Amino acid sequence: MSFLILEKISKSFNGINVLNGINLEVKKSEFFSIVGPSGCGKTTLLRIIAGLEKPDTGRIILDGKEITYLEPQKRDVGIVFQNYALFPNMNVFENIAYGLKIKKFDKAVIEKKVIDILNKVQLSSKINSPVYSLSGGEQQRVSLARVIINEPKLILFDEPLSNLDYLLRIDTRAELKRLQHESEITSVYVTHDQSEALSLSDEMVVLNSGIIMQKGKPTEVYNNPANIFTAEFISHSNIFSKEESLNLLNLEINENQVTSVLQENLRFENEDSSDIVVSDIQFSGMFTEFLLKFRDKIFKSVIPYESNYDVKINDKVKLIIAKDKFKVIELN
Amino acid sequence: MKKNLFQILSLILIFYFIIGFILFPIYNLSLESFINLNNIILYLSNPNIYEAVLNSLTLSILSVIISLILGVYLAYLVHFYKIKLKSLLTSFLLIPIATPPIIGTVAFLYLVSDNGLMFKFFNNYLSFIKLNPVQGWYAILLIHLYSFYPFFFLFASASLKKLDGNITDASITLGASKFRTFFKIILPFLYPAIVSSSIIVFMASMASFSAPFIFADNSRFLTTEIYNSKINGDIQLSSFLSVILTVLSLVGLYIFTKFRNLNENTNTIKGTVRVLSELSKNKLGILNKLFLSILVLFITLPLLTLLYLSFIPEGALLRNVFNESMTLQNYTKLFSEEGIYKPFLNSFYMALITVIICLFLGTISSLTISGKKSFLNKFIEVFISLPYGIPGTVIAIMLILSFNSFNIFTFSSLIGTFLILPIAYTIRNVPVFTQSVLTGIKNFDTNLNEASYSLGASKIKTFFKITFPLLLPSIINGSLLVFINSMGEFVSTILLYTYNTRTVSIEIYSQLRMYNTGIGAVYGVLLFLIVILTVYLSRKYINERISV
Ligand SMILES: Nc1ncnc2c1ncn2[C@@H]1O[C@H](COP(=O)(O)OP(=O)(O)OP(=O)(O)O)[C@@H](O)[C@H]1O
Numbered sequence: 001m002s003f004l005i006l007e008k009i010s011k012s013f014n015g016i017n018v019l020n021g022i023n024l025e026v027k028k029s030e031f032f033s034i035v036g037p038s039g040c041g042k043t044t045l046l047r048i049i050a051g052l053e054k055p056d057t058g059r060i061i062l063d064g065k066e067i068t069y070l071e072p073q074k075r076d077v078g079i080v081f082q083n084y085a086l087f088p089n090m091n092v093f094e095n096i097a098y099g100l101k102i103k104k105f106d107k108a109v110i111e112k113k114v115i116d117i118l119n120k121v122q123l124s125s126k127i128n129s130p131v132y133s134l135s136g137g138e139q140q141r142v143s144l145a146r147v148i149i150n151e152p153k154l155i156l157f158d159e160p161l162s163n164l165d166y167l168l169r170i171d172t173r174a175e176l177k178r179l180q181h182e183s184e185i186t187s188v189y190v191t192h193d194q195s196e197a198l199s200l201s202d203e204m205v206v207l208n209s210g211i212i213m214q215k216g217k218p219t220e221v222y223n224n225p226a227n228i229f230t231a232e233f234i235s236h237s238n239i240f241s242k243e244e245s246l247n248l249l250n251l252e253i254n255e256n257q258v259t260s261v262l263q264e265n266l267r268f269e270n271e272d273s274s275d276i277v278v279s280d281i282q283f284s285g286m287f288t289e290f291l292l293k294f295r296d297k298i299f300k301s302v303i304p305y306e307s308n309y310d311v312k313i314n315d316k317v318k319l320i321i322a323k324d325k326f327k328v329i330e331l332n
Numbered sequence: 333m334k335k336n337l338f339q340i341l342s343l344i345l346i347f348y349f350i351i352g353f354i355l356f357p358i359y360n361l362s363l364e365s366f367i368n369l370n371n372i373i374l375y376l377s378n379p380n381i382y383e384a385v386l387n388s389l390t391l392s393i394l395s396v397i398i399s400l401i402l403g404v405y406l407a408y409l410v411h412f413y414k415i416k417l418k419s420l421l422t423s424f425l426l427i428p429i430a431t432p433p434i435i436g437t438v439a440f441l442y443l444v445s446d447n448g449l450m451f452k453f454f455n456n457y458l459s460f461i462k463l464n465p466v467q468g469w470y471a472i473l474l475i476h477l478y479s480f481y482p483f484f485f486l487f488a489s490a491s492l493k494k495l496d497g498n499i500t501d502a503s504i505t506l507g508a509s510k511f512r513t514f515f516k517i518i519l520p521f522l523y524p525a526i527v528s529s530s531i532i533v534f535m536a537s538m539a540s541f542s543a544p545f546i547f548a549d550n551s552r553f554l555t556t557e558i559y560n561s562k563i564n565g566d567i568q569l570s571s572f573l574s575v576i577l578t579v580l581s582l583v584g585l586y587i588f589t590k591f592r593n594l595n596e597n598t599n600t601i602k603g604t605v606r607v608l609s610e611l612s613k614n615k616l617g618i619l620n621k622l623f624l625s626i627l628v629l630f631i632t633l634p635l636l637t638l639l640y641l642s643f644i645p646e647g648a649l650l651r652n653v654f655n656e657s658m659t660l661q662n663y664t665k666l667f668s669e670e671g672i673y674k675p676f677l678n679s680f681y682m683a684l685i686t687v688i689i690c691l692f693l694g695t696i697s698s699l700t701i702s703g704k705k706s707f708l709n710k711f712i713e714v715f716i717s718l719p720y721g722i723p724g725t726v727i728a729i730m731l732i733l734s735f736n737s738f739n740i741f742t743f744s745s746l747i748g749t750f751l752i753l754p755i756a757y758t759i760r761n762v763p764v765f766t767q768s769v770l771t772g773i774k775n776f777d778t779n780l781n782e783a784s785y786s787l788g789a790s791k792i793k794t795f796f797k798i799t800f801p802l803l804l805p806s807i808i809n810g811s812l813l814v815f816i817n818s819m820g821e822f823v824s825t826i827l828l829y830t831y832n833t834r835t836v837s838i839e840i841y842s843q844l845r846m847y848n849t850g851i852g853a854v855y856g857v858l859l860f861l862i863v864i865l866t867v868y869l870s871r872k873y874i875n876e877r878i879s880v
């Protein structure tokens with residue numbers, strides 16, 4: 001039995017559909033991600049789950065009870081916001097204790113819980129700091145602590161890491177995963193960063209223009225994109241049309257299909273009679289990215305770094321791809 | 333840097349104004365109030381004075397509290413709820429700020445006093461409801477609420493626009509009720525706005541004259557006592573009370589400013605802000621709808637009363653007006669009888685002269701102040717703005733003391749002349765104008781000037797091609813503000829006018845004294861229309877400028 005169920009959730013603003021019949025099921029203690037490009041309706045969906053926005057149609061069921069029209073205060077659903085949304089007039093302690101005070105916990109209990117949680121997020125020394133004196137990463141950890149301390153049924157994360165710089169993002173990502181795992185609180189995590197979704201999630205869905213494009217475990221979604229959007233957005237795959245498949249991959253598919261090949265599976269070797277030209281080579285540390293041009297189309301190949309490639313810009317190459325690396329996608 | 337001729341001339345003029353019309357009068361007032369120490373001892377044992385002090389302070393504090401509650405609550409409703417015709421409502425809510433105090437006061441008198449239209453209405457049509465006339469303190473507080481809540485509303489609304497919607501949502505999802513969110517999150521966020529508007533309202537209430545003057549019955553207030561003692565010829569007492577009033581206002585200002593500093597940093601937090609979209613706001617409940625309707629009535633009824641009475645022949649309050657038919661006779665009189673249109677012309681000319689002097693003096697002062705940071709410029713800034721903290725009644729007393737005979741600044745006596753009124757208005761309005769231009773200067777990018785220099789334009793050319801056009805909106809805005817303030821000025825006028833120099837506001841008041849309603853109402857309506865039109869035009873003009 002799923003812990004959180006969304007049934008046919010739709011929402012429009014000013015007559016523009018933002019969400020179109022979203023169906024989702026999240027299991028208890030699961031880390032569930034929703035990934036999609038900017039403006040696809042992720043925040044709106046989270047706000048509907050939290051009760052901050054009412055869906056036009058559909059139902060939400062949490063822990064066996066329908067909560068579609070329940071007030072946000074009574075849902076027991078916490079949100080971690082992209083911009084942290086800490087209370088500026090309160091210090092770290094007061095921010096974190098806010099929810100417990102509302103639930104009328106004992107002063108001593110509150111204090112103990114806050115100290116515990118601050119230890120967990122490694123901010124004990126900042127307990128009395130005003131929140132505006134904290135760095136972005138610290139603020140984000142306070143906002144996480146402020147939610148976790150209430151042990152809600154569900155935590156919603158709205159791109160919580162996107163305001164942090166790269167290294168901090170990677171660190172905080174790991175910490176987030178650890179905290180979620182320890183607390184076992186069911187989490188719905190929204191992001192536009194596919195690598196975040198892939199690395200964090202137990203289950204994920206891909207959202208585009210308010211429609212769910214694909215559901216599954218990260219590896220399934222990555223390896224078996226069900227449509228061009230997922231293939232490009234999640235795995236940055238190369239897409240070959242019917243004609244390209246035939247010419248370049250020697251693969252026969254019908255009009256309603258395309259072939260998708262992961263960048264790391266696209267290999268090539270020099271072949272002077274080929275129509276494919278190496279148009280650029282970008283070295284990025286561990287990997288090297290080759291842009292291969294065929295007529296007007298660019299294909300990408302990513303290869304672990306080796307010191308001496310025998311391929312140079314403007315060389316002609318042919319593709320070599322193992323048969324089991326082709327994924328044929330049905331167009332609809 | 334060497335100063336050029338223009339700067340030197342500016343400095344001379346500014347100092348002539350500061351010394352002659354601000355410091356010299358303040359000096360005279362201080363001198364006069366302590367001229368006879370025996371009298372001081374007498375004053376100090378006079379319970380009336382203590383009563384006046386206590387009443388003025390109580391009135392001001394109460395005014396701050398009630399305007400705070402109404403203004404902030406309204407700002408909250410307008411910000412967080414879906415309301416039909418919201419922008420219209422907002423303009424409506426700001427009407428009282430543009431209404432000259434004397435007009436508001438008289439309109440309320442016509443409405444809620446024992447002869448007022450409200451009574452007559454209930455007597456005629458709903459006689460089973462027994463109303464009590466609103467008088468004394470209640471009436472004064474009602475008028476203060478009417479005139480002052482817009483400050484809180486304006487300041488709080490502006491702050492709420494900067495409040496991150498995610499913060500209130502965070503509070504709600506953590507389980508807080510709307511009520512708790514309001515008191516724990518929103519109100520603290522509004523703290524700076526509330527303190528700023530409290531300062532304005534406190535000062536304005538301390539200085540308030542019209543409402544206590546007309547409604548106070550037996551209660552004494554500092555402003556009215558200053559007026560009364562002047563009329564009774566005890567100029568030392570009125571000076572002494574003026575000093576007390578000014579000192580109390582400034583002490584109040586000081587205390588409020590301390591409050592402001594208490595809470596400086598809290599609202600500055602990094603990160604983007606989620607602006608509340610109109611669509612995701614809550615629907616207004618029935619009680620709030622009712623509340624807003626009553627409020628709109630509260631704002632419009634006094635003005636409708638004026639409008640209605642302007643079409644009824646004189647003396648309407650003494651009759652049962654509702655059976656009478658409306659006529660235009662009051663309006664035709666206005667255009668045909670010299671005694672009736674002269675006050676209008678007087679007010680207009682005086683306002684015009686005030687605007688011209690302020691335009692000149694205020695522009696050179698603000699350019700000087702915004703120039704280099706030096707002791708001299710700081711001095712000018714402080715002393716130019718000083719009169720803003722001095723009640724109009726006190727300014728009038730200072731002028732009477734200073735310019736009633738030969739003096740080295742104006743040579744001859746000015747008291748009783750036409751000019752003394754624009755001078756009084758100018759002293760009060762130069763700070764208003766200067767502030768408006770200074771804000772304009774702060775908002776524009778000085779890089780533009782530098783860009784223009786580097787493109788080879790001369791300084792003069794830069795001033796007229798770049799600086800001046802950029803400052804024009806704030807100059808115009810300032811001028812209109814000064815014009816509005818001067819057209820309806822009553823507080824210092826009533827101490828300085830003569831029969832020949834009487835203004836609309838004086839005439840409105842004396843009509844009232846004679847139980848005449850018609851012409852008074854016509855004056856009120858016209859003055860109100862002029863003010864609203866001016867505000868409207870300035871907004872329109874400035875909006876157009878900004879959108880270009
Ligand atoms: N309250 C609202 N009123 C009007 N339009 C809205 C509202 N909330 C969202 N929208 C619109 O709905 C669409 C989806 O917005 P949403 O914030 O859910 O996207 P998102 O996927 O979270 O994007 P991002 O990654 O940029 O945060 C956008 O086009 C947005 O403009």
Ligand SMILES: [Mg+2]
Binds near residue numbers: 043158
């Ligand atoms: Mg979003």
